[in-house]
Amino acid sequence: MNLSTRRELFERLRAANPHPTTELNYASPFELLIAVLLSAQATDKSVNRATAGLFAAANTPAAMLALGEQAVREHIRSIGLFNTKARNIIATCQRLIEHHDGEVPRTRPALEALPGVGRKTANVVLNTAFGEPTMAVDTHIFRVANRTGLAPGRTPLAVEHGLLEQVPEPYLHAAHHWLILHGRYTCTARAPRCPTCPIADLCEYPEKSGGVNHEGTKDAKGG
Incomplete structure (x- = not known):
């Protein structure tokens, strides 16, 4: 994907979600x-439901x-792997204090x-809490980067490095969020919503469904 196409792609994502x-939360x-x-291995909605009570009870490492x-385990029991996560939370708090x-x-x-903190989690915190231009490659970003041709790669790390090279600088800080949300709600795994996708005409995915124009509506060939 050439530079002008990459710029146009992110201009459209920014226009849709500035x-x-x-x-x-x-x-x-x-x-x-x-x-x-x-x-x-949990949805943001399920995490938000659990942390509403957890953070009301304790929102600092010491607390x-x-x-x-x-008690942490009881607050997060509805989330997958809650035993391991509760153990990691306590150990993380101990390390933060020490x-x-x-x-x-x-x-x-x-x-x-x-x-319990890996590269992806670290990148999210660096980007969202501290404004660093990092790229946390989850399944959504991995899929979008490969499908569109923006930054193809066989591993999350390869895609991360590719995106840091390919995303134009003015869009780099917010790109992480744009790509996750695009993969979560438009470029979905099983049934991508190509006919209403705002970047479908820029995308290099060979299995796009339906024809689209730059406004995300079907063209004459798309039927």
């Missing part, structure tokens, strides 16, 4: 960290430690050293 952000970097940690693993004065660190190595 100020994209995460759908996780949070009020501090710590709450975002915990919400993203919980979001593995979470005081709450205790058993090594970072109770604050969420602003570097990837320090974030990835926290229990």
Whole structure:
């Protein structure tokens, strides 16, 4: 995908959603960290339901430690892998207090050293909480990057590096959110909504369904 096409792609995504952000509810970097940690193999809606009560009970590392693993487990019981996640939350809070004065660190190595935090989680926190131009490649971004031809890659890391190279600088900070939301609601896994997709005519996906114009409506050939 050439530079002019890439610019047009992100111009359209920006026009449709000028100020994209995460759908996780949070009020501090710590709450975002915990919400993203919980979001593995869970929907944002299910995480938000669980964290509403959890954050009301404890919204700092010290308060979470005081709450205790058993109580954390009860708050997040509706989420997959809740036992492991509760254990990681408590261990993460302990490390934040011991090594970072109770604050969420602003570097990837320090974030990835926290229990239960991998590269994707670290990138979300760096991007959303601290404004870093990172790319957290989840299944949605991986799919969109490969389907569209924006940044094809065989692994999430390859796609991450490709996107950091291919996304024009003015769009880099928000690109993470635009691509996730596009994959979540338009370029879906089983039945992509190509006829109403705002970037369908720019996309290189060979199995696009229906013909579209740049406004996302069917053209004469699409039927």
